[in-house]
Amino acid sequence: MSNQTVETSLRVRYAETDQMGIAYHANYLAWFEVGRTEWCRATGFTYRDMEQHEGIYLMVADAQCRYKAPARYDDVLIIKTKVNSFKKRLIVFGYEVLNRASGQLLATGETTHTVTDAEGHLRSLPEKYSKFFEG
Amino acid sequence: MSNQTVETSLRVRYAETDQMGIAYHANYLAWFEVGRTEWCRATGFTYRDMEQHEGIYLMVADAQCRYKAPARYDDVLIIKTKVNSFKKRLIVFGYEVLNRASGQLLATGETTHTVTDAEGHLRSLPEKYSKFFEG
Amino acid sequence: MSNQTVETSLRVRYAETDQMGIAYHANYLAWFEVGRTEWCRATGFTYRDMEQHEGIYLMVADAQCRYKAPARYDDVLIIKTKVNSFKKRLIVFGYEVLNRASGQLLATGETTHTVTDAEGHLRSLPEKYSKFFEG
Amino acid sequence: MSNQTVETSLRVRYAETDQMGIAYHANYLAWFEVGRTEWCRATGFTYRDMEQHEGIYLMVADAQCRYKAPARYDDVLIIKTKVNSFKKRLIVFGYEVLNRASGQLLATGETTHTVTDAEGHLRSLPEKYSKFFEG
Numbered sequence: 001m002s003n004q005t006v007e008t009s010l011r012v013r014y015a016e017t018d019q020m021g022i023a024y025h026a027n028y029l030a031w032f033e034v035g036r037t038e039w040c041r042a043t044g045f046t047y048r049d050m051e052q053h054e055g056i057y058l059m060v061a062d063a064q065c066r067y068k069a070p071a072r073y074d075d076v077l078i079i080k081t082k083v084n085s086f087k088k089r090l091i092v093f094g095y096e097v098l099n100r101a102s103g104q105l106l107a108t109g110e111t112t113h114t115v116t117d118a119e120g121h122l123r124s125l126p127e128k129y130s131k132f133f134e135g
Numbered sequence: 136m137s138n139q140t141v142e143t144s145l146r147v148r149y150a151e152t153d154q155m156g157i158a159y160h161a162n163y164l165a166w167f168e169v170g171r172t173e174w175c176r177a178t179g180f181t182y183r184d185m186e187q188h189e190g191i192y193l194m195v196a197d198a199q200c201r202y203k204a205p206a207r208y209d210d211v212l213i214i215k216t217k218v219n220s221f222k223k224r225l226i227v228f229g230y231e232v233l234n235r236a237s238g239q240l241l242a243t244g245e246t247t248h249t250v251t252d253a254e255g256h257l258r259s260l261p262e263k264y265s266k267f268f269e270g
Numbered sequence: 271m272s273n274q275t276v277e278t279s280l281r282v283r284y285a286e287t288d289q290m291g292i293a294y295h296a297n298y299l300a301w302f303e304v305g306r307t308e309w310c311r312a313t314g315f316t317y318r319d320m321e322q323h324e325g326i327y328l329m330v331a332d333a334q335c336r337y338k339a340p341a342r343y344d345d346v347l348i349i350k351t352k353v354n355s356f357k358k359r360l361i362v363f364g365y366e367v368l369n370r371a372s373g374q375l376l377a378t379g380e381t382t383h384t385v386t387d388a389e390g391h392l393r394s395l396p397e398k399y400s401k402f403f404e405g
Numbered sequence: 406m407s408n409q410t411v412e413t414s415l416r417v418r419y420a421e422t423d424q425m426g427i428a429y430h431a432n433y434l435a436w437f438e439v440g441r442t443e444w445c446r447a448t449g450f451t452y453r454d455m456e457q458h459e460g461i462y463l464m465v466a467d468a469q470c471r472y473k474a475p476a477r478y479d480d481v482l483i484i485k486t487k488v489n490s491f492k493k494r495l496i497v498f499g500y501e502v503l504n505r506a507s508g509q510l511l512a513t514g515e516t517t518h519t520v521t522d523a524e525g526h527l528r529s530l531p532e533k534y535s536k537f538f539e540g
Binding site for chain 3: 019020024025026027029030033051057059060061062063064065066067070118120
């Protein structure tokens with residue numbers, strides 16, 4: 001299984017803050033998805049093409065995030081993404097979110113995905129893509 | 136042209152606030168869209184069916200919002216939606232957002248829509264739907 | 271401990287869909303927060319007042335969602351919210367999301383909250399509010 | 406008045422798409438805000454510090470966006486931001502959104518801001534910041 005950890009960075013937007021003065025917690029799931037997109041690209045394929053050309057989707061079946069310290073507007077965050085578990089029908093990604101300036105770990109998370117077609121029916125990940133997960 | 140004004144209400148979510156302690160300004164465009172959806176339903180059809188069954192889309196070509204007073208978490212808002220202008224290829228909706236408790240006008244806005252198919256090609260709104268706009 | 275289950279309903283917005291044609295998974299965390307807000311109101315207090323008047327915040331420490339079936343634009347959802355565990359410094363809410371028309375269970379979830387002040391320092395939930403959780 | 410145009414780029418997130426398969430129109434306002442943040446940084450100050458240290462806010466009074474062509478998931482966009490008009494109490498920013506790969510202009514927009522304190526009262530932009538707008 002691929003043990004590649006891919007790092008991507010993003011800056012917290014004003015739109016992502018809430019009245020507590022910190023990044024709203026649901027945004028971390030969207031940031032995880034940014035991490036997945038970049039994991040795919042760094043590993044050798046684009047998630048966009050997999051959807052468009054193969055009709056293969058990684059449907060989110062479960063998402064979990066543990067929040068350790070807040071992210072704030074204009075902070076640059078590092079999203080570290082790796083594959084925690086891989087089967088041809090079930091993929092688990094793991095994430096760490098860090099503050100780039102301080103190195104502090106802000107959150108950890110995990111998302112579980114089933115492989116489906118556009119209608120949501122279970123599929124097996126084609127060899128063309130599974131090779132990237134097998135490493 | 137239909138002169139029906141449709142009112143719908145919604146409560147400001149924590150997710151919609153920003154660190155200024157007020158509802159983030161981009162949310163008003165999503166609220167306008169809630170207003171359009173309810174305008175359609177109240178007038179006699181559902182926007183969902185028009186997309187799914189007819190392949191007709193009201194693509195946003197222009198959006199404008201003027202902000203007069205802030206909305207805050209847990210405020211109940213009234214969205215008043217009406218049609219400002221109607222042609223079979225171009226529809227303009229107008230909106231007012233009010234605080235339900237105080238009656239204060241918080242924002243006004245307008246969105247302009249072209250009628251398209253799923254690929255974004257210009258279409259003419261079928262009679263089945265145009266009759267609702269013609270009033 | 272309170273065993274009250276509070277139901278609230280909401281309609282999926284176009285803004286909440288993604289290109290898979292279903293509600294984007296991060297929105298469920300925002301819907302859970304709508305559920306919490308209404309749990310508080312139904313139980314006897316408002317989360318807004320607790321923040322504004324007491325300076326007490328329920329900081330999200332952990333969030334988890336399991337997705338069983340998709341929600342789609344214009345679907346009406348029922349959010350069922352209850353308290354899974356209560357201590358004066360740590361509160362766990364549990365959620366079920368159902369499609370109102372079909373009764374189908376779409377998702378289940380849980381959020382864990384620490385009680386803090388505005389600066390994020392741990393606090394103990396004042397008696398004024400803890401009574402509602404103790405039931 | 407400053408005639409500096411600042412370019413920043415961002416990649417369209419899956420979270421930002423809708424069921425039409427394109428970026429949801431309200432996201433452009435959040436992207437404009439990313440553009441403003443980077444305009445400030447490139448010009449010599451940070452919006453974050455202006456809020457935190459001076460208690461000065463640029464409240465959105467009006468926002469307008471004209472959509473010319475859709476943005477899609479994984480597209481890299483260029484946001485060009487400049488100041489269209491500057492007075493010490495009223496600032497107008499202008500934006501262009503382009504597809505980086507094709508160079509196509511996707512949208513243009515404008516946001517008007519009043520200068521306020523944290524409570525929303527009108528202020529005059531302090532010399533410390535106005536010099537950056539005066540160019």
